[in-house]
Amino acid sequence: MMDEVARLVPFYVxxxxxxxxxxxxxxxxxxGCGAIDLTxxxxxxxxxxxxxxxxxxxxxxxxxxxxxxWVRHCHGIAVQPGGKWDPGCLHYSAHDQVVDYHEGRxxxxxxxxxxxxxxxxxxxxxxxxAAQAPEPEPEPPPEEGDNMWMIIRDPNGAAYCLCGxxxxxxxxxxxxxxxxxxxxxxVVDLGVAAFNAHLKGREMRTV
Numbered sequence: 064m065m066d067e068v069a070r071l072v073p074f075y076v077x078x079x080x081x082x083x084x085x086x087x088x089x090x091x092x093x094x095g096c097g098a099i100d101l102t103x104x105x106x107x108x109x110x111x112x113x114x115x116x117x118x119x120x121x122x123x124x125x126x127x128x129x130x131x132x133w134v135r136h137c138h139g140i141a142v143q144p145g146g147k148w149d150p151g152c153l154h155y156s157a158h159d160q161v162v163d164y165h166e167g168r169x170x171x172x173x174x175x176x177x178x179x180x181x182x183x184x185x186x187x188x189x190x191x192x193a194a195q196a197p198e199p200e201p202e203p204p205p206e207e208g209d210n211m212w213m214i215i216r217d218p219n220g221a222a223y224c225l226c227g228x229x230x231x232x233x234x235x236x237x238x239x240x241x242x243x244x245x246x247x248x249x250v251v252d253l254g255v256a257a258f259n260a261h262l263k264g265r266e267m268r269t270v
Contacts (some may be wrong), residue, residue: 064119064141064188065099071115077103079136090172095154097141102134112137113179120188122164124179130171138170142187198256214243214250217258224248231265 069076080100084093092098099121101112109125116123116139123139140160143151147165150158160170165184169175214234216222222234224243234240244250253261 067119068115072111074108076101091154091156092160095157096152098157099139101137109135109137117180117183119191120186122161124170144187144189146187198254212248214240214248215258215261216250216252217255223262225261229266231262231267
């Protein structure tokens with residue numbers, strides 16, 4: 064996760080404490096897995112770091128000297144694969160902070176409002192990776208001169224009847240699809256990229 068954070072920010076990140084560390088000032092949050100502190104950045108860089116860490120699935124905060132007896136730093140807890148209520152291998156106090164993060168608090172004993180960006184709440188590392196995965200390569204369109212007929216349908220429900228190699232006719236209702244199926248025309252469900260590839264360059268007409 065931190066390798067990806069380091070890729071997302073334009074500056075060097077310097078971890079000062081990781082997991083399985085019993086530092087008293089951390090109130091146990093670093094006594095299990097998934098915890099990290101980072102130091103030696105400017106206030107603006109810490110704010111940018113928090114955004115990157117939350118983006119990939121950390122409950123992360125910019126900690127300031129005004130909040131407690133510590134130097135300015137960024138504190139993060141990796142949200143476990145099951146999300147808010149999954150403690151995973153976290154220490155219970157670290158999991159409490161994950162719950163605080165989801166519920167809009169700052170993860171400190173003060174229970175003050177969360178002071179970081181909220182648009183990534185609910186993201187886990189696994190969800191982040193899934194969102195980054197490239198869409199599969201589209202299926203090639205039919206060969207020129209192919210005299211096939213079939214219905215193609217995308218995940219949003221748009222449908223076309225492909226009639227020969229160059230002609231596509233929009234299908235406007237489920238009843239039309241049923242009528243084509245009754246006539247023996249196959250219905251193929253495609254991803255968005257493959258659907259668009261099949262339509263590319265075709266003449267659109269009513270058939």
